[in-house]
Amino acid sequence: MKRLLVTGGLGFIGSHFIRLVLTARQAYEVINFDAVTYAGNPANCADLKTHPRYRFIKGNICDSAAVEEAAAGGVDAIVNFAAETHVDRSILDPDAFIRTDVLGAHVLLEAVRKYNIGRFVQVSTDEVYGDISSGASTEDDALRPRSPYSASKAGADLQVLAYWATYETPVIITRGSNTYGPFQYPEKLIPLFITNLIDGKAVPVYGDGMQQRDWIHVDDHARGVLHALEHGEPGNVYNIAGGNTRTNLEITQLLVESLGRSMETHVTHVLDREGHDRRYALDCTKARGLGWQPEVAFEEGLRNTIEWYRTNENWWRPLRSGEFKEYFKRQYLKRLISA
Numbered sequence: 001m002k003r004l005l006v007t008g009g010l011g012f013i014g015s016h017f018i019r020l021v022l023t024a025r026q027a028y029e030v031i032n033f034d035a036v037t038y039a040g041n042p043a044n045c046a047d048l049k050t051h052p053r054y055r056f057i058k059g060n061i062c063d064s065a066a067v068e069e070a071a072a073g074g075v076d077a078i079v080n081f082a083a084e085t086h087v088d089r090s091i092l093d094p095d096a097f098i099r100t101d102v103l104g105a106h107v108l109l110e111a112v113r114k115y116n117i118g119r120f121v122q123v124s125t126d127e128v129y130g131d132i133s134s135g136a137s138t139e140d141d142a143l144r145p146r147s148p149y150s151a152s153k154a155g156a157d158l159q160v161l162a163y164w165a166t167y168e169t170p171v172i173i174t175r176g177s178n179t180y181g182p183f184q185y186p187e188k189l190i191p192l193f194i195t196n197l198i199d200g201k202a203v204p205v206y207g208d209g210m211q212q213r214d215w216i217h218v219d220d221h222a223r224g225v226l227h228a229l230e231h232g233e234p235g236n237v238y239n240i241a242g243g244n245t246r247t248n249l250e251i252t253q254l255l256v257e258s259l260g261r262s263m264e265t266h267v268t269h270v271l272d273r274e275g276h277d278r279r280y281a282l283d284c285t286k287a288r289g290l291g292w293q294p295e296v297a298f299e300e301g302l303r304n305t306i307e308w309y310r311t312n313e314n315w316w317r318p319l320r321s322g323e324f325k326e327y328f329k330r331q332y333l334k335r336l337i338s339a
């Protein structure tokens, strides 16, 4: 039996990863270590609560005593999904990003070193490469992050690689593209737009909406991380993308039409995000060389995701009250007024 310490396992991608591991691998047990922040939602793993190979520990990755306690009982690998992830929030308030994304990764690396843990997988992002106008980023490209979020993730990546170079800590980094699917907190483009449109509200498109993102279904992303854990070479980085490049306007149109609304009445162009990256694109030759490839067709994945939000209002409605309303006002009021 192998024991995985999965940090941030109550989040969007982390919870799918844990479910994948418990279903597809009988020889793994999982400790889910999560701080239960606004986006770390116990409901994301409610179905796993009584699973015999699953255990939950509430803790913050910046708290070295708590991390050490979780790791001390014997852990074969740590997979780090814990992070502050929303670019717009990082522009409003960068502090939490530096703390969780940079300091948190450092605390985990120290635990890996102290307890001789066999693998550390850092789940990172295509945003560390920065805006690229053409071509696709490969793992050896320079990091040119341009938001407090992506700079924090790049800071963590550099720490992780430095631990490999300096201490031969057996690390692996995955850099994923824009991820979508069930259980995504409704502040990100796709779930925000779906839930707005279900309620008949307009959706706020930043600037001209011609920015490009490459979309990957969360199940493909989770499979990519598991693949890197099991087959990746220590000291290496693996890009993981779906190969579904779309402009934000194309995504908006798909969602608006699928939900029976119209572009004229349900789309508002609002003030652009500061420093908004126009385009990301990843070359995934290296991950494909390990035998991984995305399996979910984009239109089908998006259709199923819309259906999931339609039939799981009891999951997302409570999330759109309280803290979310405050955030929404802070984030969008100025944008809407200045639009």
Ligand code: DAU
Residues within 6 Å of the ligand: 085, 086, 087, 088, 124, 125, 126, 127, 176, 177, 178, 179, 187, 188, 189, 190, 192, 204, 205, 206, 207, 211, 212, 213, 248, 273, 280
């Ligand atoms: O690329 C991977 C990254 O994808 C992850 O590392 C991040 O954690 C994740 O948040 C995501 O970052 P983005 O900034 O690309 O995702 P977001 O859903 O916030 O925005 C997607 C695009 O849609 C982006 O160009 C901004 C635009 N957008 C977003 C929101 C929330 C809008 O036009 N209106 C909106 O209200």
